[in-house]
Each structure stands twice: as structure tokens, then as C-alpha cells.
Amino acid sequence: MKILSAPQIREADAYTIAHEPVSGLLLMERAAAACADWILRRYAGSSRPFYIFCGPGNNGGDGLVIARLLAENGFAVQAWLVAAGNVSPDNLANQARVPFLQKINAPADFPHMEEPGVIIDALFGTGLNRPLDGWVAGIIHQINDQRGRQEIIAIDMPSGLMADQSSKGHACVHARYTITFEYWKLALLLPENGGFAGETVLMPIGLHPAYTAAVQTEFHLTDMEMIRTVYRPRDPFAHKGTYGHALLVAGSYGKMGAAVLAARAVMRAGAGLLTVHIPRCGYEIMQTAFPEAMCETEELASHSAHFDEPFRLRRAPDYDVIGIGPGIGTDPSTAKAFERLLGHWQGPLVLDADALNILSKWPSLMPLVPKLSILTPHPKEFERLFGAAGDHFERLALLRAKAKEWQWYILLKGRFTAMACPDGSVFFNPTGNPGMATAGSGDVLTGILTGLLAQGYGPKAALILGAWLHGKAGDLAAAISPESLIASDIVDYLANAYAEIQQ
Numbered sequence: 001m002k003i004l005s006a007p008q009i010r011e012a013d014a015y016t017i018a019h020e021p022v023s024g025l026l027l028m029e030r031a032a033a034a035c036a037d038w039i040l041r042r043y044a045g046s047s048r049p050f051y052i053f054c055g056p057g058n059n060g061g062d063g064l065v066i067a068r069l070l071a072e073n074g075f076a077v078q079a080w081l082v083a084a085g086n087v088s089p090d091n092l093a094n095q096a097r098v099p100f101l102q103k104i105n106a107p108a109d110f111p112h113m114e115e116p117g118v119i120i121d122a123l124f125g126t127g128l129n130r131p132l133d134g135w136v137a138g139i140i141h142q143i144n145d146q147r148g149r150q151e152i153i154a155i156d157m158p159s160g161l162m163a164d165q166s167s168k169g170h171a172c173v174h175a176r177y178t179i180t181f182e183y184w185k186l187a188l189l190l191p192e193n194g195g196f197a198g199e200t201v202l203m204p205i206g207l208h209p210a211y212t213a214a215v216q217t218e219f220h221l222t223d224m225e226m227i228r229t230v231y232r233p234r235d236p237f238a239h240k241g242t243y244g245h246a247l248l249v250a251g252s253y254g255k256m257g258a259a260v261l262a263a264r265a266v267m268r269a270g271a272g273l274l275t276v277h278i279p280r281c282g283y284e285i286m287q288t289a290f291p292e293a294m295c296e297t298e299e300l301a302s303h304s305a306h307f308d309e310p311f312r313l314r315r316a317p318d319y320d321v322i323g324i325g326p327g328i329g330t331d332p333s334t335a336k337a338f339e340r341l342l343g344h345w346q347g348p349l350v351l352d353a354d355a356l357n358i359l360s361k362w363p364s365l366m367p368l369v370p371k372l373s374i375l376t377p378h379p380k381e382f383e384r385l386f387g388a389a390g391d392h393f394e395r396l397a398l399l400r401a402k403a404k405e406w407q408w409y410i411l412l413k414g415r416f417t418a419m420a421c422p423d424g425s426v427f428f429n430p431t432g433n434p435g436m437a438t439a440g441s442g443d444v445l446t447g448i449l450t451g452l453l454a455q456g457y458g459p460k461a462a463l464i465l466g467a468w469l470h471g472k473a474g475d476l477a478a479a480i481s482p483e484s485l486i487a488s489d490i491v492d493y494l495a496n497a498y499a500e501i502q503q
């Protein structure tokens, strides 16, 4: 699913108006009716009053239509026009159809909302061109002061939030829900804005599909259509060699759990064969906890420092992929082995956790990491590797720049994990939940990605599918309670996540 910028969304509106054809007024009616339907379903049977704040532009126009439709459906509705700018023609036309409309010209006009109800924020949408200031910013703060008593629903965007630029420090509505039209906006996917948008509901409003098909964008959100395109069903005549042989370098004394979690995920993701390189202390642990994996054991008891040796001595099996990092530590001897391994291996590679920490400790190793490798940093690891950014838009720009510079695939973990490709395109993953903020869930992701690469998925397909499966398995595992989710549950639910694709 493409993510469009505010100017592209305006073009999509204009294209639809010209080519459907449909009048702007009717398109507004259609968008607002879709919102009103959602609201009517959510508050069916409730007697909560609605307090609707409308701005001067087309976002305000949507609010006016919603006010009329909710009133027609028997709800108690009050609506205010916040007279803060040039009134758009479609807004003006709809003002005439809301006889109970009142005006706010100054903060002192802000109403007292007697009963707990629902605030509809239709002040500003994608047309916002600069931060809100003056008395209008004051109105935003007054709306936010109502958060305890009133449920706030933002139309298209929380007012004050810019679609394509950072809004750090700006006055923005804090919504419980954001009903956004047709396309995701970049701002809604970045963590620093999560608190403003609340839960985002994507609402199709019938913009012209020809525009969406043709428009070029660097940003995408994974959807089911994409997953079904990427996913490759298993060949009925397959044998275990068909799905590749992965080498996983993971674990050290006290951190063998990371190795076990990642190893299980490699195989649950569907790899044919797995060899795990572990220190001696992990041998019984791995063989007992996960007999499906073959073990290659170090002479060292505590950590691994010779995983390059089979390659150097030309004794290594024909691996299809190497996954390295979970729990290996950053001992200089491990870093040296990593450096030597990079001298022998130019194939598919997944780098996570301590492999990334080794790179940030010894950045001279970076040029040795093969092009098209996958790196999976969490935000702290990302900062250690590439430096800090002023805000999350800057961080996204840095992510894209580094993926292009090094020709790597870089997956930056988060609520909407962002995966940057060497061509600068970015795919956001929608699945997952806060229950997955638990020790070891990243190790499971490393395993899944390694398992997919082993089977012959290319790096981009492995990322899109792997992040989706990881989050979906987490969602299914957290269905009862996100608090109790532990990383091995994600592995246990991978089969159910695959089953969702096959439905």
C-alpha cells in the first residue's frame, strides 16, 4: 500500500474530481459519510453527546457534514466553526446546512461541555502548512484539556500534526482515534506522533484507483495483498535440501536463550537445515532445548571466537545464509572472528544485536559487510551505528541514506518497523503490539529472517514477509493478554501467522 505525501493526496483528490468525475462537495459528503458510519457503529445505542470542532478548510467541511449526519441520526450534536483562516467553498456550502453551527473567534468562546461525550476534531487536516500558533494553538490545548472527560476522534489527521514533516513541540490534538482517509500519512507511522493519533483507522473514500496505481512513492505499508504476492507456497516435491541450510552464530555464557529462540525461529520459518555455532557451555542446552538444530561447538566454554574456522579450512558445508549476533557478546576475540568471517562470506547475511554492537565498536569493519546484507537494529543500536537524529523524520532520512550509502537492507524496529532498501524505498510493517516489547523478541525476528533467506527468498521479500509474520505471530499470541507475552510464544504462533496468509 502506497503512502502518499500531502501534495500527492491533493493531486489524488483533484484527479478523482476530474476523472470520476465527482464534485468536490460530493467527495466531501462521501468521505464524511464514511466517518459518520464508523462513528454511528461505534456509538450505537449510546446517548453520548457529540462536540464537533470545524476549521475553515475542507477538513472543517468534513466536520460540518459529520455534524449534520449525526444530528439526522438522532444524536445530540453541537458544532463550532473555529474562524481561523480562509473558508473553502465546500466548507461554506456545508455551513449553510448546519443551522445549529456556532462560532469561536477567540479562546474565550471555547464552550463548556456539560456532559462527557465525544469531541470530533475537524479543525485541520492535510492542508496544514505551518505550525499552529496564537489563539488557534490555544484552542488545541483547550481541546486536549478535555481528554479525561471526552473521547477525542480526529478526522483525517490530529489537528496540528503535519503529514510529512516533524511536528515536535507543536500544538497538536491528542486523539483516541484518528480516522484517516484513503492513505496512511507518514506522520501517523512515526513513534514521536503515536500519542497524537491514538489508534488509526484507515477509511477508504473511493479516490480514483488510476491515480494510486500510477503515482510514484518511496514509502509503502505492507498489506495482505503484498504478503500474498511475496509468499511462496511450498513445493509438493520438496525435500529438506530445497529449503536451504542456515548457519546461526548465537549465544554465549548466560545468553544461550537468545540462541535457542533464534534457532527455533529459523526452523519454524521453514528452513530445511540449521547448524548453530555455539560456545561449549551451550552444547547440552541447545541439544536438549532444540534437537532439530545441528551444533557446531567452540573449544571455548564462554563465547564464540572461531566461527570463521570451517570457512578458512574449507570445511564449511554449503550454507545458504548466515545469521549472526543474538547473545554473542562483543569480546574482541568474537569481533576478530567476525572480521575474518566477513573475509570468507559474501552471501546472504543477517546481522543483529551484538553483531551490530561490534560494528559500532569497530566501525572499520563496516566496509567488509557485503552489499545486500540485512541489519536489524532497534533504535538504540541504530543510534550507536549511525548517530543520533533530531526527530523521527530526520531518523527516517538517516535510515534511507545509510541503506543507500552501504547498499544494505536496514530494518529499524518499532511499532511500525521501517525497512529501508538500497534503492531508498521504505516499507513499514503494520503488525505487532506492545506485548512484543519483551526480552528475546528481536532474537526471534533474526531467526525468522535467516530462515526465510535460507529458503531462497530475496532480502527484500524476506524482510517484508519476515517482519509481517513476526508481528502477526505476536498479535495472535497476545490476543489474551499482551503483558504475558514472552518471546517463545512468538515462535509458537508462527504456524498460525502462516495460516493467515493461506486463508
Ligand SMILES: NC(=O)C1=CN([C@@H]2O[C@H](COP(=O)(O)OP(=O)(O)OC[C@H]3O[C@@H](n4cnc5c(N)ncnc54)[C@H](O)[C@@H]3O)[C@@H](O)[C@H]2O)[C@@H](O)CC1
Residues within 6 Å of the ligand: 013, 014, 024, 027, 028, 029, 031, 032, 055, 056, 057, 058, 059, 060, 061, 062, 084, 085, 086, 087, 088, 123, 124, 125, 126, 127, 128, 129, 130, 131, 132, 133, 136, 155, 156, 157, 181, 205
Ligand atoms: N476534495 C477534497 O479535496 C477532499 C478533502 N478532504 C478533506 O480536506 C482536508 C484538506 O483540506 P484543505 O486543503 O482545505 O486543508 P485543511 O482543512 O486541512 O486546512 C486548510 C485551512 O487551514 C488554514 N491553515 C493552514 N495552516 C494553518 C495554520 N498554521 N494556522 C491557521 N490556519 C491554517 C488554511 O488557510 C485553510 O483555511 C483533508 O484533510 C480532508 O479532511 C475530504 O473532504 C475528502 C475530499
Ligand SMILES: Nc1ncnc2c1ncn2[C@@H]1O[C@H](COP(=O)(O)OP(=O)(O)O)[C@@H](O)[C@H]1O
Residues within 6 Å of the ligand: 378, 413, 414, 415, 416, 417, 431, 432, 433, 434, 435, 436, 437, 438, 439, 440, 441, 442, 443, 444, 445, 470, 471
Ligand atoms: N509496541 C510495539 N509494537 C509492535 N512491535 C513491537 C513493539 N515493541 C517491540 N516490538 C517488536 O519486538 C521486537 C523487539 O526487538 P528487540 O528490541 O531487538 O528485542 P530483544 O533485544 O529483546 O530481542 C522488534 O521486532 C519490534 O519491532
Ligand SMILES: [K+]
Residues within 6 Å of the ligand: 059, 121, 122, 123, 124, 125, 154, 155, 156, 157, 158, 159
Ligand atoms: K483534524
